[in-house]
Amino acid sequence: MANTIDPRTAWEPYSPSPKNPWDLRKVGHVYRRAAFGASWAELETGLERGPRRLIDQLLQGGQPSPIYDAETEKFLTGAARKFNVGAQASAWWLYRMLHGPHPLKEKFTLFWHNHFATSDAKVNNAGYMVGQYELMHRHALGNFGELLQEMSKDPAMMVWLDTVQSKKGQPNENYARELMELFSLGIGNYTEKDIREAARAFTGWEIKNGKYFNNTGQFDATEKTVLGKTGNWKGEDIVRICLDQPACSRFIVRKLYRFLISESDAPSAELVDPLAKQFANGYDFGKLVETMLRSNLFFSEYAYRARIKSPVDYVLGMARAIEAHMGTQSNTVNLTTALENLGQNVFHPPSVKGWDGGQTWLNGQTLLFRQNFALDMARRPAGYKLPSTAFALARAHGKNDDQELAAFFLDLFLQGDVPEETKKRVHDYAKTARDQKLPAYWTKQDIAEHRVISLCHLVMTLPEYQLD
Amino acid sequence: MTTRREFLKVSSLVGLGATVPTFLARTAFAAPDASRPGAKDTILVVVQLTGGNDGLNTVIPFKDELYAKYRPTIKIPTDQLKKINDSIGLHPSLDGLAGLLEDKALCVVQGVGYPNPSQSHFRSMDIWQAASTAETLTEGWVGRALKSMNVPAFHVANNNESAPLALNGSPARVPSITSLADFQLKLADKAGKDVIESAAKTAGKPGLLDFVQKTALNTYASSQKLQEIGKNYEPKSPYPGTGLANRLKLCAQLIDAGLGARVFYVSIDNFDTHASQGGAQGTHANLLAELSGAITAFYKDLAARGHKDRLLVMTFSEFGRRAKENGSKGTDHGSGAPMFLVGGKVKPGAVGDHPSLAKLVDGNLEFGTDFRQVYAAILETWLGVSSKDVLGGAYKPVEVFA
Numbered sequence: 001m002a003n004t005i006d007p008r009t010a011w012e013p014y015s016p017s018p019k020n021p022w023d024l025r026k027v028g029h030v031y032r033r034a035a036f037g038a039s040w041a042e043l044e045t046g047l048e049r050g051p052r053r054l055i056d057q058l059l060q061g062g063q064p065s066p067i068y069d070a071e072t073e074k075f076l077t078g079a080a081r082k083f084n085v086g087a088q089a090s091a092w093w094l095y096r097m098l099h100g101p102h103p104l105k106e107k108f109t110l111f112w113h114n115h116f117a118t119s120d121a122k123v124n125n126a127g128y129m130v131g132q133y134e135l136m137h138r139h140a141l142g143n144f145g146e147l148l149q150e151m152s153k154d155p156a157m158m159v160w161l162d163t164v165q166s167k168k169g170q171p172n173e174n175y176a177r178e179l180m181e182l183f184s185l186g187i188g189n190y191t192e193k194d195i196r197e198a199a200r201a202f203t204g205w206e207i208k209n210g211k212y213f214n215n216t217g218q219f220d221a222t223e224k225t226v227l228g229k230t231g232n233w234k235g236e237d238i239v240r241i242c243l244d245q246p247a248c249s250r251f252i253v254r255k256l257y258r259f260l261i262s263e264s265d266a267p268s269a270e271l272v273d274p275l276a277k278q279f280a281n282g283y284d285f286g287k288l289v290e291t292m293l294r295s296n297l298f299f300s301e302y303a304y305r306a307r308i309k310s311p312v313d314y315v316l317g318m319a320r321a322i323e324a325h326m327g328t329q330s331n332t333v334n335l336t337t338a339l340e341n342l343g344q345n346v347f348h349p350p351s352v353k354g355w356d357g358g359q360t361w362l363n364g365q366t367l368l369f370r371q372n373f374a375l376d377m378a379r380r381p382a383g384y385k386l387p388s389t390a391f392a393l394a395r396a397h398g399k400n401d402d403q404e405l406a407a408f409f410l411d412l413f414l415q416g417d418v419p420e421e422t423k424k425r426v427h428d429y430a431k432t433a434r435d436q437k438l439p440a441y442w443t444k445q446d447i448a449e450h451r452v453i454s455l456c457h458l459v460m461t462l463p464e465y466q467l468d
Numbered sequence: 469m470t471t472r473r474e475f476l477k478v479s480s481l482v483g484l485g486a487t488v489p490t491f492l493a494r495t496a497f498a499a500p501d502a503s504r505p506g507a508k509d510t511i512l513v514v515v516q517l518t519g520g521n522d523g524l525n526t527v528i529p530f531k532d533e534l535y536a537k538y539r540p541t542i543k544i545p546t547d548q549l550k551k552i553n554d555s556i557g558l559h560p561s562l563d564g565l566a567g568l569l570e571d572k573a574l575c576v577v578q579g580v581g582y583p584n585p586s587q588s589h590f591r592s593m594d595i596w597q598a599a600s601t602a603e604t605l606t607e608g609w610v611g612r613a614l615k616s617m618n619v620p621a622f623h624v625a626n627n628n629e630s631a632p633l634a635l636n637g638s639p640a641r642v643p644s645i646t647s648l649a650d651f652q653l654k655l656a657d658k659a660g661k662d663v664i665e666s667a668a669k670t671a672g673k674p675g676l677l678d679f680v681q682k683t684a685l686n687t688y689a690s691s692q693k694l695q696e697i698g699k700n701y702e703p704k705s706p707y708p709g710t711g712l713a714n715r716l717k718l719c720a721q722l723i724d725a726g727l728g729a730r731v732f733y734v735s736i737d738n739f740d741t742h743a744s745q746g747g748a749q750g751t752h753a754n755l756l757a758e759l760s761g762a763i764t765a766f767y768k769d770l771a772a773r774g775h776k777d778r779l780l781v782m783t784f785s786e787f788g789r790r791a792k793e794n795g796s797k798g799t800d801h802g803s804g805a806p807m808f809l810v811g812g813k814v815k816p817g818a819v820g821d822h823p824s825l826a827k828l829v830d831g832n833l834e835f836g837t838d839f840r841q842v843y844a845a846i847l848e849t850w851l852g853v854s855s856k857d858v859l860g861g862a863y864k865p866v867e868v869f870a
Contacts, residue, residue, distance in 0.1 A: 165794075165795070165798075172743065172796050172800070173794075177587075177801070187591055305676065306676065308676060308679075340627060341627055341650075350630075351589065351590075353589070356630060359676075359679055360631060362683050363630065363631040363643065364645060364651070364686065365625060365646050365650065366644070367683055368651060368652065368653055368691060371653055371654070372653070375654050375656060422666075422667055425662075425663045433657065436657075436659060454657035454660055457655070457656050458660045462667050463668060467677065467680065
């Protein structure tokens with residue numbers, strides 16, 4: 001399909017046409033990529049609004065969900081900071097993603113978390129991790145140059161990549177290397193010598209009272225040659241020199257492309273270069289995001305379902321669609337446990353490279369964890385003394401009839417976009433499930449719930465549901 | 469416990485009908501029989517040390533004066549070493565492995581690496597896993613070997629760990645598994661199983677959906693098969709309570725269940741010791757203790773079950789570390805480093821020379837043996853696979869087998 005992309009029109013804004021109409025599939029697509037999935041109500045209003053107004057709305061953010069409660073949020077972050085509980089910090093962020101006022105901003109904060117992947121496993125300071133989150137959140141749609149400068153002085157980062165250990169005459173290369181390899185340029189765009197020289201510029205960077213502190217006595221104030229530039233560089237100069245490299249904007253554009261458009265193929269230079277050129281001029285990341293989100297390419301078949309859902313997208317997308325009541329802190333902590341099993345424990349990326357994503361998300365074990373988690377989600381009570389989540393959902397939307405239910409679940413989770421054969425199987429199952437023998441002691445309510453849960457789970461296990 | 473023959477009879481995989489991946493179907497006929505002399509049923513267990521293991525504090529050239537000079541705060545005192553010969557010794561945490569020397573079950577390949585080594589964790593790890601330095605790497609050396617072996621393999625994973633590149637390219641997706649209890653599909657209604665399995669049948673059009681379907685199909689089939697294995701495994705030798713030991717114990721259980729699987733892949737993380745790595749005690753010492761304790765227990769368990777001569781454990785890391793310690797009492801990224809091979813058929817003792825401490829390249833130890841020469845030996849002699857096909861070129865096998 002790659003040859004069907006016309007680089008001249010790929011980044012122009014999409015407007016619906018008879019050949020490529022605005023439909024429920026596209027609303028689902030926007031909500032998956034630019035947020036954490038949609039509820040049924042969001043799908044319906046999104047369809048009404050059209051692509052331009054829907055993306056306006058997501059870029060602006062707005063009201064938190066009805067479940068959102070500022071006190072809960074305060075409690076979670078407070079506990080994380082005060083008692084250094086990493087799990088509380090993760091729960092807090094997931095809570096913001098699920099119920100906060102600006103899912104799109106949370107989504108791009110997550111993008112930066114994967115880019116500047118820092119793990120509390122080594123930092124061991126939930127307060128620092130929350131602080132790093134705040135930095136990324138502040139710049140999530142802002143200026144990349146500023147983010148990179150401030151990230152170099154972020155306490156969590158300084159512990160994570162040993163900047164705090166780096167002293168005059170004894171530089172530690174860890175930060176200098178990852179700054180070039182993973183944060184700004186990409187492999188092949190610097191030499192080992194550049195790293196060793198650059199490391200000397202970050203000497204004397206320490207943490208004092210929880211903040212960056214420049215210990216000039218430990219700074220190596222001699223000449224360094226980095227990426228062809230010679231001078232008595234400080235750390236800030238090294239970051240600036242990296243930002244001035246043409247490789248830098250291309251590197252970030254490619255990474256965002258993978259995040260927003262497709263992780264199946266790497267984009268051609270023809271596609272990347274115009275955006276990289278625009279981005280290099282001022283490093284306005286929000287503008288870059290907006291260009292990609294509104295583009296013809298974003299709304300083409302080439303981008304549709306061209307990613308594997310990350311565990312966060314999978315779990316939160318399901319929670320939003322199924323209208324799971326995740327309003328209490330203990331429920332949100334449960335989500336962090338599930339995400340750990342699925343391989344994406346926020347604030348705990350596996351390495352400084354972040355999560356590899358794509359096909360590596362799914363293997364035998366994680367697929368089973370996903371399918372089993374879906375069952376758990378459908379089954380768990382919608383609240384205190386309430387029926388199961390799947391049943392409560394069906395009732396809230398007035399779906400009782402088996403065939404109506406099957407169609408509703410297919411539309412809600414997959415916007416009805418599965419092969420006719422699959423649809424038929426699901427509908428047939430709904431029909432036959434009625435006649436099966438169930439234990440004699442089950443109440444009418446038990447039977448009704450069992451029917452809804454089974455059907456709901458079945459739709460969530462369809463392979464298309466793993467695609468983003 | 470169910471014997472293999474009974475197991476094959478009961479697990480006819482009828483539920484999956486024609487959708488059973490060929491490799492599983494074939495296994496049902498070709499399960500190797502350990503009791504048959506001459507059977508080619510050797511097993512390879514790859515243990516990946518993630519982060520760059522400090523080789524110079526793993527196998528220590530105690531005779532060389534430069535060693536202590538390069539490492540003033542993290543050197544290992546000579547009197548604490550487990551000596552292999554009169555010039556090198558193992559880190560004291562490796563006492564378990566050192567003990568295997570008496571059993572003639574440990575081989576140390578010294579100074580392993582490759583030309584123009586990358587000091588990026590990720591690039592170098594990819595190179596080791598793919599056994600190639602091509603720009604784009606999509607297949608692993610183990611995955612390619614599995615193409616001609618056509619036997620089941622398992623990635624025994626830590627929770628937060630994705631499947632390694634090394635296993636890519638295998639004809640059937642190698643399942644990752646964390647525990648037998650977790651490796652099963654739960655359904656509200658068993659009658660839904662047909663729908664789920666039918667949906668996993670691929671239309672054959674390459675792409676992500678096809679990938680998901682293949683993974684699903686293979687997983688459902690493997691999961692059904694593994695549920696037949698007894699849940700209670702009683703090791704013949706105690707395992708330490710560490711993560712790596714748990715993973716190797718699950719490997720032992722899968723080996724003992726006689727599923728015909730011949731390749732296993734596990735890893736242990738956190739070898740990236742840039743700061744405060746310690747010497748005879750400390751961070752690095754603890755990692756080596758976990759490694760040694762787990763492998764030793766695994767070897768003893770399998771040896772007691774009669775699998776000693778079928779077993780080969782191979783350790784590797786993406787690189788060694790800088791010869792001189794840094795200012796943070798740690799070590800930065802380096803290059804050449806040793807590999808361990810454990811099993812009943814290895815050539816005991818050290819193979820190859822320890823890299824010279826006097827002739828460093830950019831401060832790093834130079835390699836003497838290309839890692840692909842070690843792979844070649846394993847592929848040709850141990851797995852019976854043409855190394856030329858897998859490695860994309862001829863590498864002279866190192867003599868690592870007795």
